[in-house]
Amino acid sequence: MTDSANPIREIGVALLGLGNVGAGVIKLLEENAAAIEARLGARLNVRAIAVRAFDKRRRVEVDASLLTTDIEGTLARPDVDIVCELIGGTTDARTAVMTAIAHGRHVVTANKALLAEHGREVFAAAEAAGVDVYYEAAVCGGVPIIRVLREGLASDRVEHIHGIVNGTSNYILSTMTATGRGFADVLAEAQALGYAEADPTLDVGGGDAAHKLAVLVGLCFGTAVDVHAISTEGIDTVEPIDFRSAERFGYVVKGLVIARDHGHAIEARVHPTLVPKNWLLADVPGAKNALYVHSYALGASMYYGAGAGMLPTAMAVVSDMIEISRNMLARAAGARAMARPFAQGQRPLLPLDDIRSRYYLRLAVVDEAGVLGRIMTILGSHGISIAQVVQDESAAADGAATTHIFVITHEAREGNLRSALREIDGLPVVQRPTVVLRIAGAGNNGNAGKQ
Numbered sequence: 001m002t003d004s005a006n007p008i009r010e011i012g013v014a015l016l017g018l019g020n021v022g023a024g025v026i027k028l029l030e031e032n033a034a035a036i037e038a039r040l041g042a043r044l045n046v047r048a049i050a051v052r053a054f055d056k057r058r059r060v061e062v063d064a065s066l067l068t069t070d071i072e073g074t075l076a077r078p079d080v081d082i083v084c085e086l087i088g089g090t091t092d093a094r095t096a097v098m099t100a101i102a103h104g105r106h107v108v109t110a111n112k113a114l115l116a117e118h119g120r121e122v123f124a125a126a127e128a129a130g131v132d133v134y135y136e137a138a139v140c141g142g143v144p145i146i147r148v149l150r151e152g153l154a155s156d157r158v159e160h161i162h163g164i165v166n167g168t169s170n171y172i173l174s175t176m177t178a179t180g181r182g183f184a185d186v187l188a189e190a191q192a193l194g195y196a197e198a199d200p201t202l203d204v205g206g207g208d209a210a211h212k213l214a215v216l217v218g219l220c221f222g223t224a225v226d227v228h229a230i231s232t233e234g235i236d237t238v239e240p241i242d243f244r245s246a247e248r249f250g251y252v253v254k255g256l257v258i259a260r261d262h263g264h265a266i267e268a269r270v271h272p273t274l275v276p277k278n279w280l281l282a283d284v285p286g287a288k289n290a291l292y293v294h295s296y297a298l299g300a301s302m303y304y305g306a307g308a309g310m311l312p313t314a315m316a317v318v319s320d321m322i323e324i325s326r327n328m329l330a331r332a333a334g335a336r337a338m339a340r341p342f343a344q345g346q347r348p349l350l351p352l353d354d355i356r357s358r359y360y361l362r363l364a365v366v367d368e369a370g371v372l373g374r375i376m377t378i379l380g381s382h383g384i385s386i387a388q389v390v391q392d393e394s395a396a397a398d399g400a401a402t403t404h405i406f407v408i409t410h411e412a413r414e415g416n417l418r419s420a421l422r423e424i425d426g427l428p429v430v431q432r433p434t435v436v437l438r439i440a441g442a443g444n445n446g447n448a449g450k451q
């Protein structure tokens with residue numbers, strides 16, 4: 001309850017974008033207005049909503065007088081304290097965020113592409129201008145992983161992370177695992193159900209996950225990395241036969257982001273991965289996201305939930321607005337240098353050849369005596385030792401003359417494996433380039449990835 005002598009403080013908000021997330025933000029601000037006001041002791045007041053087109057059908061009803069196509073004018077409004085960038089991409093969004101900061105506005109963004117590509121520039125400008133930039137929704141949607149890493153683990157030291165950060169890919173892989181259907185078929189279904197975009201390249205090709213990984217690396221290890229240099233493999237190359245054989249060896253195929261601090265360099269990679277069935281990550285279903293964090297003091301911890309969607313993502317965005325408002329009310333806004341990612345400059349990525357992993361190999365070979373022996377000899381000569389081998393004639397793909405050999409290796413250096421495979425794939429008896437999938441859980445700390 002307020003009285004006229006002591007009116008409740010209003011905090012002005014401008015939304016840039018009224019698409020999926022923007023509509024969710026409006027809905028949540030309306031539906032939870034009383035609770036937010038009670039928790040904050042102030043009112044979040046939407047003063048303007050910038051869009052591209054006035055006449056578009058919206059997922060929420062808004063007062064038409066709030067809509068504008070004038071982003072510049074919106075950012076310059078003196079009654080706007082917090083600018084919420086929900087347009088996406090790295091061009092207009094970058095200009096809008098940099099302009100907002102230059103005007104002294106605090107910023108909330110859900111845009112991982114922007115932060116992965118231009119994060120250092122954005123955070124440096126924010127620090128110089130004394131404003132806050134919050135971005136909880138940029139990684140794992142509604143799962144409050146940014147707060148966990150920034151605040152919950154502020155006294156700890158993250159050693160490595162394994163995560164499922166793209167819901168579309170996880171939906172497709174989970175469905176392929178459950179049904180044995182092929183990638184193209186399941187992708188078409190995911191598009192029909194609204195789990196995948198019409199152009200799914202960023203999701204299934206791993207680009208979206210690489211953006212999120214760059215943001216996570218910034219927070220976990222305090223360093224920027226070149227997002228374009230992150231080794232990124234999509235899920236579109238995994239075939240039903242690999243799901244079946246992974247299952248037989250005790251694994252589930254998941255699209256993972258993996259990062260590890262090596263001190264002089266950062267290991268960061270995105271690829272389909274064989275995850276041991278007894279890991280919690282193996283059980284992450286449908287479009288859900290999860291991040292497994294291994295830190296020095298806490299050890300293993302795991303964070304799980306909805307990584308996208310109108311309301312889960314809006315929840316993260318509005319919570320960021322509340323946090324900034326609290327900072328403003330406490331006159332602490334912009335004074336949170338410790339909260340900045342990328343604080344220690346840029347470190348190089350560990351070359352992919354230098355990572356260590358266990359590997360799953362699928363070789364398509366001519367079915368004749370001595371082939372297995374020759375392959376094992378080449379692997380051995382490159383220092384690759386074998387944990388399991390299965391030769392499966394029933395899996396023959398090209399008629400009776402071809403058979404598949406499935407190999408699970410012990411931990412090995414990737415460069416050695418690639419040298420061995422160059423030799424192996426050059427043998428006349430090897431019919432196609434060998435399929436290679438990495439297995440989660442290897443690394444150079446003894447308990448890496450155990451859950």
Ligand SMILES: NC(=O)c1ccc[n+]([C@@H]2O[C@H](COP(=O)([O-])OP(=O)(O)OC[C@H]3O[C@@H](n4cnc5c(N)ncnc54)[C@H](OP(=O)(O)O)[C@@H]3O)[C@@H](O)[C@H]2O)c1
Nearest residue numbers: 017018019020021051052053086087088092110111308309
């Ligand atoms: N969707 C999710 O579940 C999710 C989850 C996590 C993070 N995110 C991130 O959240 C951001 C927004 O995603 P979304 O799914 O809400 O996108 P969206 O549905 O495509 O909405 C984008 C909105 O931005 C507006 N817009 C685009 N360019 C503009 C410009 N130059 N000037 C003014 N308005 C412009 C569009 O206006 P019109 O409507 O007039 O075209 C639209 O309202 C992205 O960075 C995305 O990566 C989304």
